[in-house]
Structure formats: structure tokens, C-alpha cells
Amino acid sequence: MIKQAIIPLAGLGTRLLPLTSVFPKELLPINGKPGIEYILDECIEAGVKEIIFIISNKKELIKKYFYNDNFYLKIIKQKKDKRIINEYKKILKYRKKIKFIYQNIPLGTGDAVLKTSRLIKDKHFLLMLPDDLIIKKNCSKEMIKIHSKFKSSVMASMNVKKKDVTRWGIFSLSKKINTSTHYINNVIEKPSIKEAPSNKAVIGRYILPKKIFSILRNQKAGRDGEIHITDAIQKLIENKEKFIAYSFTGKYLDCGTMNGYINSSKEIGKL
Numbered sequence: 001m002i003k004q005a006i007i008p009l010a011g012l013g014t015r016l017l018p019l020t021s022v023f024p025k026e027l028l029p030i031n032g033k034p035g036i037e038y039i040l041d042e043c044i045e046a047g048v049k050e051i052i053f054i055i056s057n058k059k060e061l062i063k064k065y066f067y068n069d070n071f072y073l074k075i076i077k078q079k080k081d082k083r084i085i086n087e088y089k090k091i092l093k094y095r096k097k098i099k100f101i102y103q104n105i106p107l108g109t110g111d112a113v114l115k116t117s118r119l120i121k122d123k124h125f126l127l128m129l130p131d132d133l134i135i136k137k138n139c140s141k142e143m144i145k146i147h148s149k150f151k152s153s154v155m156a157s158m159n160v161k162k163k164d165v166t167r168w169g170i171f172s173l174s175k176k177i178n179t180s181t182h183y184i185n186n187v188i189e190k191p192s193i194k195e196a197p198s199n200k201a202v203i204g205r206y207i208l209p210k211k212i213f214s215i216l217r218n219q220k221a222g223r224d225g226e227i228h229i230t231d232a233i234q235k236l237i238e239n240k241e242k243f244i245a246y247s248f249t250g251k252y253l254d255c256g257t258m259n260g261y262i263n264s265s266k267e268i269g270k271l
Contacts, residue, residue, distance in 0.1 A: 002144045002207060003049045004119075005126040007039060008112040010056040010103040015257050024059045026130050028261065031268040035255055036062070038268075039130050040094050046141040048126060051097050052119055054112045056104050066095045108226025110216050117213040124153065127229070129204025131256030133264060135271065139205050139248045146181060147207045152242040155184070155233075156205035158252055166190055168201035169230035171245060184243040189222065189230035200245065202230065203252060212236060 013025035020028075026036040043051055055062050072088040075081075099119065103112045113127060124147065126140060134156070143154045160168060171187035187202065188195060206229070215232040222228050237243055253267055254260030 001047065002124060002126050002147065003047075003122055004052065005043050005048045005050070005128055005140075006052045006054065006113055006116050006120075007036075007043075007128050007130055008054045008103070008109055009036070009059060009062055009130060010054050010106060010112060012058070012106065013256075016261060019258075019261075024062050025256070026062060027065055029265075030133075030255065030261070031265045034065070035133070035264075036130060037094075038133055038135075039128055040097075042134075042138055042140050043126070043128070044097065045138050046126075046144055048140070049097065050099065052099050052101060052116050054101050054103050054115060056102060056106070058104075063100055066091055066098060106226075107221065108224075108228055110219060110227035110229045110232055113208075113229055114213060114216040114227070117216075120210055120213075123210050124207055125210065127204075127206040127208055131254065132204030133253040133255055133268075134203070134205070134248060134250040135253060135268060137248065137250035139246075139250055142248065143205060143207055143246055146244060146246055150177075150242075150244060152183075152244045153209055153233075153236070154207040154244045154246055156203040156248050157200050157245040158203055158247065159199050160201045162193060162196075162199050165193055165196040165199060165201070168203075169228075169233075170196045170198060171200055171202060172197035173200065173245065177244065180247045180249070182245050184237060184245050186237060187230055187234050187243075189228045202245075203248070205248075206233075208233070209236065209241060211241075 013020035016025050027034045101115050103115050146154050169189050172185045173182040174185040175183045212232050215235045253264040255264050
């Protein structure tokens with residue numbers, strides 16, 4: 001059972017400017033609901049008990065969103081609106097599960113994950129990237145089932161266009177398990193089209209072993225000056241750690257770009 005999830009939220013969201021010049025991208029509404037709540041709902045439905053948010057001091061609004069009691073209590077007292085009461089109850093439910101930790105210097109997802117090392121208790125944990133929404137099927141829940149069965153680390157995957165491989169961590173497969181799962185042979189962070197071992201991309205859902213922290217502590221920054229979680233995963237694979245690629249059956253939505261963000265509201269609105 002996976003009991004803890006890490007969600008990095010410290011990024012500046014420059015691809016969504018000007019919307020993110022003041023407002024955190026994770027609080028932007030997607031079909032009338034803040035994007036981060038879709039991630040939280042996926043976590044809770046998957047059975048996760050504790051959720052660690054990694055924020056920066058520039059994104060304190062995220063914390064305030066979950067700790068704005070005086071505002072809600074005042075409005076509820078004045079209006080006694082059932083919808084607002086239910087929204088406040090929902091936020092309190094979320095808050096019971098959330099812890100906050102800070103990454104004030106943006107040094108990549110690997111560095112963000114490393115910040116949580118003292119909080120992770122079990123051998124494996126869930127990592128979720130909030131720009132990636134997967135609807136119609138709870139991807140995290142399915143990955144936890146795979147982890148429980150095979151006792152391996154798991155990553156969500158999908159095929160991408162060859163011209164887009166430079167945006168993703170790209171991996172090659174080794175042994176087939178079934179139609180939706182394969183063992184991973186190697187993974188490369190944002191390769192050139194020529195370097196890419198396939199068109200199979202890692203999407204923002206990972207079940208990772210706690211031992212990845214020891215790799216991250218000694219890992220040097222990549223070409224862009226950031227510490228990438230993908231590089232640490234590759235090191236674990238070289239050390240004989242088993243990783244399974246799960247070709248999820250839900251629908252992927254990219255909320256990290258302007259076109260993707262606009263499209264996400266349209267797609268969720270159809271449900």
C-alpha cells in the first residue's frame with residue numbers, strides 16, 4: 001500500500017503567463033475547479049493518507065487557499081450558503097492530509113523530491129506532477145495495484161509524436177508483462193530526436209523507492225542546471241532496481257501550456 005504522495009508545486013509556471021504572474025498555476029480553475037483539487041481527489045481515491053506539497057515562498061497563496069478559515073467562517077455566518085459550507089468542508093478534508101515543505105531555489109524536480117526525504121516513512125511513495133491530469137480512470141490507483149502485485153517501482157507512460165520527444169523523459173522497454181505493462185530498460189531526460197530510444201514517454205505519475213534519495217543527494221545538475229528525477233531513476237535501473245512502465249487507459253491532459261490548459265477545461269466539461 002502506498003500511503004504518501006509528493007506533489008512539487010514550486011515552479012513558476014512561465015508557460016502560462018500572464019495568468020501566473022500573480023496567481024499560482026495550480027489554483028487556476030479548470031472547468032470551475034482549481035487544478036490542484038483534481039490531483040488531490042486522485043490521491044485520496046487511490047488510498048493515499050498523506051500528501052506533501054512542495055511550494056516556494058513565492059507561492060504562499062497555495063497554502064493560504066487551504067488555511068483561509070476566517071474568510072470562510074465570516075462568509076458562512078453571513079450567508080449560510082450550503083454550497084459555500086460544502087466547499088469549506090472539502091478544504092478541511094484536504095487539509096487533514098496535506099503537509100507543506102519549501103523549495104525556494106528552482107533546481108528541478110529531483111531537488112524538490114529530495115527536500116521531502118525526512119518525511120517519507122515507507123519503502124515506496126507516489127510522485128505526481130500537477131501539470132499532468134489523467135481523467136476517466138484513476139491512474140495512481142491502477143499503478144498502486146501494479147506495485148502491490150510486482151513489488152516494483154512504476155511509471156505512467158504513453159506514446160508521443162517523434163517530434164515531441166525532446167519535451168519528455170523517454171524510455172526503452174525490455175520484458176513485456178502484459179498488454180499494458182513492461183519492464184523498463186533505460187530512460188533519458190528530454191533527449192534529442194536522434195538520441196531518443198523510442199517514442200515512449202514518462203507521464204507525471206511515479207511510484208518510486210525511498211532509496212532514490214541517496215542517489216539524489218550525490219547527483220549533479222543536468223545541462224540545464226537542474227537535478228532531474230529521470231537521471232536518478234536511470235541510476236537506479238543501472239543498479240538493478242526494477243521499473244515497470246504502465247500504459248494508462250485514462251485520457252491525458254497537459255495543463256502546463258496555454259493551449260493545453262484551455263483544452264483541459266473543454267475536455268473535463270464534456271464528462
